[in-house]
Structures are given as structure tokens and as C-alpha cells.
Amino acid sequence: MNAGVTDLPEAWLRNERDRLWAEFLELVRIPSVSAKPDHAAEVRRAAEWVAARCNRAGLGNVRILQEGGHPAVYGEWLGSEDAPTILVYAHFDVQPPEPLELWTTPPFEPTLREGRLYARGASDDKATLCISLAAIEAWLATTGRLPCNVKVFFEGEEETGSPSLGAILDRHGDLLRADLCLSADGGMLFPDRPDVSVSTRGICKLEVTLRTASKDMHSGSYGGAILNPLVAIVRLIASLHEPDGRVAVPGFYDGVRETTDEDRAELAAVPFDEAAWLAAVGAKAAWGEPSRSVLEKIWLRPTLEINGLWGGYQGDGSKTVLPCEAHAKITCRLVPGQDPKRVVEAVAAHLRAACPPEATIEIRPGGGGARAYEIARDHPALALVEDVLEGVYGVPCVRTRIGGTLPLCALFKERLGLDTVPMSFSTADEDFHAPNEFFRAASFDRGLVAWARVFQALAALPRR
């Protein structure tokens, strides 16, 4: 990009830095936990705070969008007639902070220690939400305009799987039309080395209940002669994987594209330290599909995970119960080519076929399925964003992937035809979804510069 074009907004951001940081802390203090019904007023308070912040940044047409779920916030600046339109996405809701006793300082009292701001939602993703608005304000305050048209869409229920996002897109699809979505949600792998994620995995869910009797029984009176549903469910669940870790469900891998040499070259460029990755979670060794690297397994391969399994007595001591039912919760991470509904059907068919005659099986598909998303390697936005990040960090940018699911990516693509590039300044180790979530203060400063520059860079994006 032309040197000097972003000097004014960048200088403004340096001057305003303390105020911008203080505003970020204001937002972090609002306990906008979308999963808790009794926190709905706090989510609404966060929406109103964000809407007011949009107005202060200079955006127009600021509105609350709400379609049966938590409110979302929309705002726009559309003064660059021939320029592309960028839809900025973030969410202002946060994960529940529990277990509270594991926090060193209270989750909604942001505390700076050794360059890290500890608070629930600081990293995921209130910091980058605030950064994006600060960059918009910087342009409008210093030049009266933005290099491209900008719409912002901030939702309040991402942490519960965005249940009303589809309804909002149905109702407000025209309002949200754009040439690219730039997501403040996401995350980089390392604090000192930039990356851009080019895919997210999809997800589908199901829940299984096995019953072998109508009431719990005394193990001395019935054990050994009535099928124990725990014995039945361990066989069923064990049948879902091959001994070597591959998923054993017929049809599970249908449509999955095989990893290419180009994929492998991208993975090889990521400075991934497997030993450090294992040590961070206290694992002895990696596991899974043979002849595939860790990054391939978590980014490019679909998985079937047991998230919960239970039945019988879990309390202290022993209880000689022969339980009458057993339960499992299963999710699959999906890659491009897999349809969430068809995968649920394949897993359900496998489980039904494996159910022994002495048992009955009930399978409930979970809601909130999402397809995987992958941006084309030659999408012009990728190079533009990578160029900005390399300029800010001073080192080459690598292409990474997200093993988790950002449902908005597939939804925006399906409903709005919109591709998404994440540009979050969270780092993977910042314990989002866990106690003592933190955000690096240094990332705030890099983020401000990068977001100021990226609006200029994306002005060169071809319009759709």
C-alpha cells in the first residue's frame, strides 16, 4: 500500500491509546454471558454499550437486530461509492466464567499483570471488537472517511452457537450484503508471528440413550442375567473408531477431500512444536489417524468425539446398582464436502445396527450443526491481509486453519455468498473458554495498527 496513507489514523490511535484501552475494559466489565438466561439483561447492556460505541466511532444507521435470541448490533459507513464493502464481524457475548474458584482475580474485574489483561471475554473476543471500532473511529476522526465502505455486525450469542443468526440473516440479508467479511473472532497461533486462517471445521451433534430395563436393579439379583446398559454402550462407543483411531462409521469419510501436497506444504510452513503442544495440556503422546501429522488431524481431518458418557452411580463409595440406562453425547468436526445431517444419519445408522437385541436405543440429533468453511487459496483478500500483517509483525505470515467451528463462516457463505477472513489478535494460548482468560496488551497495539491499515489495503479488493 502507499506509504504514508495511514499515517494520520495511526498517529491518532497512538494518541488515543489509553482512552481506547479504558473503553475496552468498560466492555469487559459487563458479564455478557449468553448461555445464562439470568444474564440476558447483561447481554442487552453489552449490546447497548456496543451500539453507543458505534455511534461514537462515527458509524451511521446504528441498529439493534433481534430475531428471538439475544440482540445483535449493526452499523455502517457507506461513503466510498466505488469502493468494496467490508462487513466487520465480532461477538460481544462471552463464555460462562465457571469454575470461579480457579480464577486468580475475578473474571469481570479486568486485571493487568505482566502485560496480560486477565478477564473473561478479554481475548474472545472483546479486544479485537474494540480494536476494529477504534480503527474505524481513527479513519473517520482524522480523514472524515474510510478507504472502503464498512458495515459492522456484532452478535450477542456466538458462545451458544448463534441460534438466531440464521433468522437475522434471513430478515436482514440485504442490509448485511458486502464483498468480504473480516472477522474479529478467530485467533492466531503465536504471539509474535502472524497467521491467517483459511478454513474452519463444521460440526454436528447427537445424543444417545441405551436402555435395557425400565428401572434400576440390584446387581446381586439381576447382574449377569440382564444386559448392563453400560456394557452395551461401551461396545457401541468402542465400535465408532478403528483400533488405530480412524472413524469406523460407514460413510463417515464420504466426500472428504484427501490432503494435497499443497496442503502439506502449508502445514510444513507452520512452526508447530508438537512437544510443547502436548506439554501444554499434560498429554504423554499424540494419538489418532495413522500417518497424519497433528496439524493435519486437527485442521484437515474430520473427527468423532465423545464429549460425555455416563450411567449408573457416580457418588462416593460404591452402590451395587445394575442401571437401566446409559448415555453418550457425541460431536463430529467436519471438513469441506461433509454434510452435517448426512454424518448424523451415518453415525445413527451405525449405532442402531450395532445395538444388541436386549437393548433399545434412542438417538437425538443435536441442533446447531454447521458446515465446514474454506476460502479459496487465490482469494485476493488473503494476500492483502497477509501483506498488512507482515508489515506490522515484520515476519512472514503463515496460513493456518481453525480446528473449531465458526458457524458464521458457512452461514455467511451460504446465505450471503460472503467469504470470511479472520483477523483476530487473540493468541491460541490465551485460555478463552477456561479460567484466567487473558489478552496480551502488546496485541492491542499491533491490532490497532493492523486494523487501521487493513481498511486501506482492502480498498483494492475487487467488488463482487
Added chain:
Amino acid sequence: MNAGVTDLPEAWLRNERDRLWAEFLELVRIPSVSAKPDHAAEVRRAAEWVAARCNRAGLGNVRILQEGGHPAVYGEWLGSEDAPTILVYAHFDVQPPEPLELWTTPPFEPTLREGRLYARGASDDKATLCISLAAIEAWLATTGRLPCNVKVFFEGEEETGSPSLGAILDRHGDLLRADLCLSADGGMLFPDRPDVSVSTRGICKLEVTLRTASKDMHSGSYGGAILNPLVAIVRLIASLHEPDGRVAVPGFYDGVRETTDEDRAELAAVPFDEAAWLAAVGAKAAWGEPSRSVLEKIWLRPTLEINGLWGGYQGDGSKTVLPCEAHAKITCRLVPGQDPKRVVEAVAAHLRAACPPEATIEIRPGGGGARAYEIARDHPALALVEDVLEGVYGVPCVRTRIGGTLPLCALFKERLGLDTVPMSFSTADEDFHAPNEFFRAASFDRGLVAWARVFQALAALPRR
């Protein structure tokens, strides 16, 4: 036995029946739940009630025995110098009544409906405890003596596995010396047909924890590349049984005697209705070791049961967690020839050998192990008791077995050399350990007659 010898006590019991029933209800109203620490005073109150009742019945040397656990009650009448000594056993503690919402009437407000007295502990085993004391009182009140010497030993912690029974036997073994134990605890299979149990199974316990990491992980970031402990534990637990239901643990069946033709003839004499047995618990079909009948499986074969299994998320909806640990609780029912400690070691060795290299396994042996107990078929007490029961019921008595565990049987045999014959008037369908436990009023009357007669019959028992 000589006709007419028991006429006086039997007539007395008929006359006193309403008072004896009212006394039984008094005991049932005491919520002597031994498992709940905050109910210790109620267990003590029950002990004091029982001790007072022993005194009223005419027993002497009535004492509370206590060795670190809940109190037990001892009493004796030793006036028949050359006659054998019978040790009457029962327990006055009860199972927790929870879940309370499933009770039609409150568990400690005994309520008579259609000939059934509903209350926690009514069937297990306060009714037969009261019957045994009533029969003793009947003899002493009408004849001033009993046909044999009688000691009573009533414990207050049977429902928690009799943790201090061993210590009581160590301290008071001489006091409890006798020629036979007649147990008011146990149960008959049918309400209108008598049986005598000739064996109880033993038990051993272990608890397993598998870990594959030191903290729970995000399934999108780690799933498929770190071993899920739920995937590991289902394989481990599935490996404990052969597909056909036999236990697959090497050494598990060591020492188990094979079912004989004599065993089979005894089983064949039991009027067991498999369809009704399955229907009572809502099971579709029987299961288990091939080529063995249900009665053989629950009475004569050892089993390995999973009483509890859990890990990960069990709440509403889904949580995309890759848990770091998984748990299982296991008990084995044992038959004569098996040693509880050796079986625990065999199961633990099997699980350790099957544990995958990515996981660590922790195995904790549970306390409260007990050996199986079996009385010799030609033990003279059996024929004497069977004769009494046939006289009371007017139909032949069958020999049955108890699939559950009465730890006292093996303990009395080991520590005191004492054989035990159960003579309980509970029926197997009376929902002990479950909501709406009840006891049949008709069984109270039969029990009074039978216990009055059995003291006369056992006077013929050879002394040890």
C-alpha cells in the same frame, strides 16, 4: 416336632398380635438411615428401642456393642443347659429413602394399603427382626423358657456394608459363640411358597480412573490428535467381557466350582417364571453366559458388573469438550472358591495390561469385600427349618440362593465357625432399596408362627 408343644406360644402370639404389629410400626417410624452421618442419632435411637424391646421380651445381659461404627445390640437367654445355642441376626438400620418424590406415602410414616405396609425398612428387615423378638417373648411369657439357648445380635450398619462388624466380632467373639446363626435378614422368592437360601455370593469392588491429559480441552483444537479418555475407557471396559457375556479377565474363574447335576436339580425345583421376572423390570430378554439358566447366572456364577461409568459433559445441550479423564466403578459378585482380593488383582492386572500408552490408569480397590458363603447340603439345620416352613405354608419348601451378599455369613463362618440359615419373611418383590418398600401383613402372621416353632425345632440340632 411334637404336636402341641408350641400351642401356648402360638396362642399367645395370636392374642398379642395387634400390640406386636404396633410395636413393629414404632420401630419403622425411626429413620435409622446408617448411610447418612446426620442420621447417626436416629440409628442410636433405633438401637436403644431394640435394646428396650429385648428387655421386654425377657432377654438378659442386654448390651450395646460399639466398635467405632454404629451401635449393635446383644441379648441372651441361656437357660437350657444341654440345648444348642442359636444366634439370631438382624439389622435395624435402613437404606436411604431417596428419591422421596417417588413414594406414595412418606417413607417413615408406615401406611397399610391392601394388606401391604409401606415404609422404608419394613421389609428389610425390621419386620422379621420384630417377629424374632415376639417369638422369643411368646416362649418366655408362656413357658418361662425357650426350647434352646438364644442369643440375639442386631447390627446398625448392615446397609453400609457392616464396616465395624469385623471389629465387633474380634472383640466379642466369645459372647457371640453359638451352634447356628438364624438370620432374620434375607428374603423369600414368593409370598405363598417357602424357601431356604443355601448360599450368598461374595463381593469385591474397584474403581478406575483413566487420564490422557492434565486438563479438559477444546474438542476442535485437540480432538482427533489427543486420545479421548472416553474412547480409551470404553475399550477397556468392553474388554472385560467376551461378546457372549462371559467375563474375559484371565484368572477370574479360577477356583469356581462348576455347576453340578445336584445344583441343577435344585434350580429346576424352583418355580421360576422367567417371563414374569423379565417383565417386572421391563427387560426384553435375558442376557449373559451362554448355556446357563437365569437362576444359575444370578445364584451360582460370578459376575463382573459396571455400576457406574462417567466422564465429560452430562448437562443439557452440548459442550465440545475433550475431557481429560474418565471413571468407572466395578463390582464383582463372587461364588465359593473365589478370593475377593485375588479377583480385584486379576481385574486390575487385566485393565493395566489393556491401558493404552497414551493414558495413565489409576485403580483403587474398594473396601468392604466379602467372600461367598454356602451351607453344606446335609447341614442338619436345613431340614429342621424346611420342616417348620412346610408346616406353616402347607406346601413343599424349595432350596434357593441369594445372588446378593450378606457379608455376615462369610464373616460368621470365618471368625466364629458359625453356619447361617436365613429365615426372613420378606418377599423378593417388596422393593427394599427402592421407593415404596412394603411388607405383606400376611407374612407377619406366618412369620410369628414359624419363628415360634423354629426354636422348638432347632432344639434337636446337634451341638458343635
